[in-house]
Amino acid sequence: MATSKGGSRKLLWLMVILVILSSSVAAAVIYLVLDQRDGAVLASTEAVPERRAPIFVKIDPFTVNLADDAYGSRLLYAGLSLKVGDEETREILEEHMPQVRSRLLMMFAGKQAGDLTDPGNKQRLGDQVMAVLDPPMTDHQPELVIEDVLFTEFIVQ
Structure with missing residues (x-):
């Protein structure tokens, strides 16, 4: 057991x-x-x-004499907003706003009214605005991230 x-x-x-x-x-x-x-x-x-919220930089409207001799004196009244990719780009553009406006005024002053009134040319005009703002505005400036150009006001007279 x-x-x-x-x-x-x-x-x-x-x-x-x-x-x-x-x-x-x-x-x-x-x-x-x-x-x-x-x-x-x-x-x-x-x-x-x-x-994430989009970041926009508003450029106040401006008036430009167009290079249109055939019709006499023609004017462009335009207001823009730039959609940018980051806060650094927004800060750079706002710090250098006089240069931004000057570059845009010089670019638009060389345009003719017929080119600006065609709806198909507005996209190309937006691309030209991005190209004008692409060169650095100061030494050691990082590359600007501009995603889109939005025309908020646009009158050719």
């Missing part, structure tokens, strides 16, 4: 150890599965890009 009591105690201890081990493994698996699911939810929320 002594052997059967000792054998049954060993069997009992073996079963207790197996139950504890299987419970521990089950708990670890459940924890890992739930942790992965939480990680997937966090990853999906991180994948959505944060909405």
Whole structure:
């Protein structure tokens, strides 16, 4: 009987150890599965890009005499807004606004009224505005990030 009591105690201890081990493994698996699911939810929320407000630089309206001798004296009244990519570009443009306005006035003064009234030429005119503002206005100026030129007022008379 002594052997059967000792054998049954060993069997009992073996079963207790197996139950504890299987419970521990089950708990670890459940924890890992739930942790992965939480990680997937966090990853999906991180994948959505944060909405950022557009940055605009308003250029006050100006009037320019056009180079149009065929029709006499023609005028352009234009107001612009520049959509820029970062705050640094906005700051540079606002700090150098007299230079910006001068460059734009010189560019528009060389245009003819017929070129400005054609709707297809407005996009090309926007590209020319970006090209005029592309050269640096000061030494060691970082590259300007101008995304779009928006004409807010535009009258040819």
